[in-house]
Amino acid sequence: MREIIWAELTQATQEIVREFAHLLPRLIVMLIIAFAGWVIAYLLKWILRSVLRLAKFDRLSENSGASQLLNRADLPPSTELLSRFVFWVAWLGFILIGISVLGIGGLQQHIARFFLFLPRLFVAMFTIFFGLLAASFFSRAALLAAVNANLPSSRLLSVSIRTMITIFVVSMVFEELGLAEQTTRLAFGIAFGALMLGFAIAFGLGGRGLARQFLERRFVREKKSEKEDEPSPL
Amino acid sequence: MAEESVLTDDFIRQLMNVGEVDILVGLATDNNAGTVGPILRTIQAGILKSFPRERAVIINADGGSRDGTPELVTGASVDDVRRAYSGQTLRTLHSVSTRYAASPSSEAALRTILAAAELLRAKACAVISPESTNIEPEWISRLLRPVYHENFDLVTPIYRRHKFEGLLMRNLLYPMTRAVYGRRLREPYASEFGFSGRLGNDFLARDIWEHDGARLGREMELVISAITGNYRICQTFLGTKERVERRGADLVPAMRQTVAVLFSAMDTTFSFWSNTHGSQAIPTTGPESDVALEHLRINRKRLKQMFSDGVAELEPVFESILSASTLSALQHIASLGEEEFRYPAELWSRTVYEFAASYHKSVISRDHIIQALAPLYRGRIFTFLVENRSGSAEDVESNIENLCCEFERSKPYLLELCSGGK
Numbered sequence: 001m002r003e004i005i006w007a008e009l010t011q012a013t014q015e016i017v018r019e020f021a022h023l024l025p026r027l028i029v030m031l032i033i034a035f036a037g038w039v040i041a042y043l044l045k046w047i048l049r050s051v052l053r054l055a056k057f058d059r060l061s062e063n064s065g066a067s068q069l070l071n072r073a074d075l076p077p078s079t080e081l082l083s084r085f086v087f088w089v090a091w092l093g094f095i096l097i098g099i100s101v102l103g104i105g106g107l108q109q110h111i112a113r114f115f116l117f118l119p120r121l122f123v124a125m126f127t128i129f130f131g132l133l134a135a136s137f138f139s140r141a142a143l144l145a146a147v148n149a150n151l152p153s154s155r156l157l158s159v160s161i162r163t164m165i166t167i168f169v170v171s172m173v174f175e176e177l178g179l180a181e182q183t184t185r186l187a188f189g190i191a192f193g194a195l196m197l198g199f200a201i202a203f204g205l206g207g208r209g210l211a212r213q214f215l216e217r218r219f220v221r222e223k224k225s226e227k228e229d230e231p232s233p234l
Numbered sequence: 235m236a237e238e239s240v241l242t243d244d245f246i247r248q249l250m251n252v253g254e255v256d257i258l259v260g261l262a263t264d265n266n267a268g269t270v271g272p273i274l275r276t277i278q279a280g281i282l283k284s285f286p287r288e289r290a291v292i293i294n295a296d297g298g299s300r301d302g303t304p305e306l307v308t309g310a311s312v313d314d315v316r317r318a319y320s321g322q323t324l325r326t327l328h329s330v331s332t333r334y335a336a337s338p339s340s341e342a343a344l345r346t347i348l349a350a351a352e353l354l355r356a357k358a359c360a361v362i363s364p365e366s367t368n369i370e371p372e373w374i375s376r377l378l379r380p381v382y383h384e385n386f387d388l389v390t391p392i393y394r395r396h397k398f399e400g401l402l403m404r405n406l407l408y409p410m411t412r413a414v415y416g417r418r419l420r421e422p423y424a425s426e427f428g429f430s431g432r433l434g435n436d437f438l439a440r441d442i443w444e445h446d447g448a449r450l451g452r453e454m455e456l457v458i459s460a461i462t463g464n465y466r467i468c469q470t471f472l473g474t475k476e477r478v479e480r481r482g483a484d485l486v487p488a489m490r491q492t493v494a495v496l497f498s499a500m501d502t503t504f505s506f507w508s509n510t511h512g513s514q515a516i517p518t519t520g521p522e523s524d525v526a527l528e529h530l531r532i533n534r535k536r537l538k539q540m541f542s543d544g545v546a547e548l549e550p551v552f553e554s555i556l557s558a559s560t561l562s563a564l565q566h567i568a569s570l571g572e573e574e575f576r577y578p579a580e581l582w583s584r585t586v587y588e589f590a591a592s593y594h595k596s597v598i599s600r601d602h603i604i605q606a607l608a609p610l611y612r613g614r615i616f617t618f619l620v621e622n623r624s625g626s627a628e629d630v631e632s633n634i635e636n637l638c639c640e641f642e643r644s645k646p647y648l649l650e651l652c653s654g655g656k
Contacts, residue, residue: 059597062554137599140551144605147544148486150536154547231532231615233402233488234423 023102030098037094045087052079060133085125089118124176131169135162152210160199167191240349245332249353252328256288257281257378258356260347263294264338266364267301270294273369274310274329277362280374281327282312285382291354294331295346297338303364304331340491341443341452348438356431358382360389361453363425368476376470376519377428386517387465389428390457392420393475394524397622397630398532400475401615402485404634406586407492413641414500414648415461416510420469420522423454423492433465450491458499462506471520485608494604497593500652508649513642523634525627537616538575542568544609551606555592560584564610577617579640585610587644591651 052058061067061078075081096111139162146154171188175181203211241249259277263270274292281290294307308331334346344361351359358381360374380386393400403421411422437456442449460467500507545552545568552561563581570576586607593603622630 140598140602143547143551144602147540147547148605148608150540150543154543230485230537230612231398231401231530231619233485233611234400234492 026102029101033098033101034091034095037091037098041087041090041094044090045083048086049079049083052082057082061129089121093118120176120178124173127176128169128173131165131172135165135169138162138165151214160195164192164195167195240334240345241353242332245330245346245350246353248330248332249350252291252330252354254289255291255328255354256357257285257290257382258347258351258354258359259290259292259374259378260344260350260359260361261292261294261307261364262297262340262343262347262361263299263303263307263364264297265299265301265303267299267303267306269367270303270306270364271310273362273364273366274307276369276371277374278310278312278327278329280371283371284375284379288382291328291330291356293347293350294329295343296331296333297343298333298336304333307331341449344452344456345438345443348434351431351434352438356434358428358430359434360428361426366426366476368474370473373426373472376472377426380468380470380519381428381430384468385430385466386428386468387430387433388457388460388467390419390421390424390467390469391426391472392469392518392520392522392524393472394526395475396526396528396530397625397627398530398619401618402488402492402611405582405614405618405637406611407496408634409583409638409641410496410586410590411458411461412513412638413645414496414507414510415458415503416507416513417461417467418513418515418638419457419461419467422457422496423451424457425453426472427453427457428470429456429460430465433460433463436463449495450487451495454492454495455499458496458503462503468517468519469522470518471524474526485611486605489604489608489611490601493607494593494600497590497604498600500590501594504652508652511645513638523627523631525630527627532619534616534619535572537612537619538572541577541609541613541616544612548606548609551598551602554597555603555606556585556588560588564613567613575613575616576620577613579637580644582614582637583641583644584647586641587648587651590648594652 058067058077058079067078070078070081093115096114100108100111139158142161143154143158146157167188171184174184259281261274261277277292294304296304307329310329312327332346334342347361358378360377362369377389380389403423407422408420412418437459442455545564560581564585567575567577589603589607593600621633625633
């Protein structure tokens with residue numbers, strides 16, 4: 001009995017040792033890939049941070065309103081956040097390549113899916129950044145034009161434009177990431193349609209006077225009272 | 235001759251028929267059939283009267299008029315005018331018209347005139363506005379004589395204006411140009427001016443035309459490049475500036491073609507203006523200012539309301555442009571009633587300098603910075619109107635001088651802002 005147990009134990013130990021001996025070089029390769037990946041990811045982070053600082057990316061992000069969002073969420077500035085993101089994505093990518101070297105069954109598919117998802121993640125990030133930039137630019141342009149045209153509720157107009165563009169951008173991002181596509185599409189349709197209907201009703205019924213005033217200003221350019229209200233600038 | 239490519243083959247042929255000239259007068263038109271006839275006759279009279287022995291040409295750069303303006307220019311006979319000056323004229327006076335584009339562009343018009351002047355080797359040139367219906371023949375002499383006979387390179391006009399006309403010029407362009415570039419130039423943006431062939435050629439040779447995109451206000455750039463290039467500049471009194479129809483909507487386009495150019499030029503001329511201190515007078519023919527005082531109806535209440543609304547509504551925009559102390563001072567005065575409201579010269583100069591520095595650093599879209607200045611300018615002119623409501627011409631002049639001194643006093647602040655601080 002003792003011999004059988006001993007023989008089994010010896011066989012099991014030998015198998016473990018054999019398996020380990022078989023795995024050890026792969027493990028070492030994985031660690032080397034992970035370490036090399038860390039170095040490369042760190043370098044990428046450093047290069048990206050320098051390039052973004054040189055390109056004054058933080059100012060662009062401030063203009064787009066992204067910095068304010070990050071501040072509110074207690075997150076680091078956009079340059080730092082983006083370089084950290086690239087670092088982690090690059091390093092994670094290398095770690096996954098390393099893990100794939102181990103040859104563990106079932107993991108390969110997940111790793112492949114991760115790499116296929118990366119381009120969509122980057123596209124989503126670009127979409128949200130430039131979407132916020134566009135929302136900020138157009139809402140500010142509308143605000144300035146409305147203030148200089150002496151239109152009432154300029155801020156409301158500006159906020160509405162920002163909201164509409166943001167809704168549009170967020171729905172695009174969700175669709176790109178493949179998250180709850182149907183729900184997002186439906187929610188976007190309802191929200192956008194409701195907003196437009198609301199505007200149409202408000203402008204058509206509630207703001208008839210405003211609409212007339214706006215159209216008169218836009219098309220009846222020769223109103224005497226307007227000509228005489230300001231001294232000539234030049 | 236590098237600028238020949240700007241000109242059409244037909245136009246070049248017409249210019250070659252003219253040959254070299256001494257005097258060139260440029261007239262940039264765009265559907266000005268109603269006014270161009272009398273203006274052209276006055277220009278012809280001015281040339282025949284003051285430059286009877288010189289070779290002269292009138293160049294009409296048209297921006298695609300559909301009302302027959304170019305035909306009026308080319309078909310205008312000089313004989314009637316010549317009869318009035320018989321015995322004095324020895325040379326042929328040519329009128330050449332070209333359509334530089336299908337749509338109007340002040341930049342393309344000026345470039346066409348400069349290119350024609352270069353091709354014809356004109357010694358003295360003048361640009362006349364097609365809207366100056368009260369032009370007199372003497373204007374031609376006053377704009378061209380200093381260039382042709384006294385070797386000046388740029389002649390800018392001084393007009394007789396109503397005390398409440400040209401307020402952007404009086405409250406921003408003149409004081410700031412004077413403080414920044416150190417020259418007391420009354421009309422840094424002029425619709426009529428004279429220039430030498432040398433200045434015109436040098437300005438035409440700059441690489442701004444191809445690489446800078448289509449821009450408004452090249453006339454002002456010409457003036458600034460004459461100042462920074464140390465060309466000889468003088469001013470001449472022309473007469474009454476034709477009063478134009480006033481509309482609130484005209485302000486932002488006017489600011490784009492003047493204030494934006496002034497702010498933008500500060501980028502490329504930093505080494506010049508950062509080493510310029512104080513200001514010096516410019517040789518002037520005639521009075522340095524002439525102010526009309528008759529009653530003018532202006533809606534002051536609306537100006538104040540647009541200022542207060544602008545300060546309230548544009549707060550998030552101003553936070554990117556102005557310092558906290560300036561914004562808080564503006565919010566304070568915006569809350570005051572019409573009687574107590576006053577936008578002092580010191581606060582106005584600080585506001586303008588902070589806008590200029592923000593434009594220099596492009597903290598937000600540069601065009602948005604210019605648009606954001608419009609409501610604040612309205613607040614300033616409200617104060618100007620109140621301060622000078624019952625003022626004499628001397629009082630108005632004294633107030634403008636005080637404002638200029640304030641701009642000059644605050645210039646170190648502008649330097650500090652543009653050198654990095656906020």
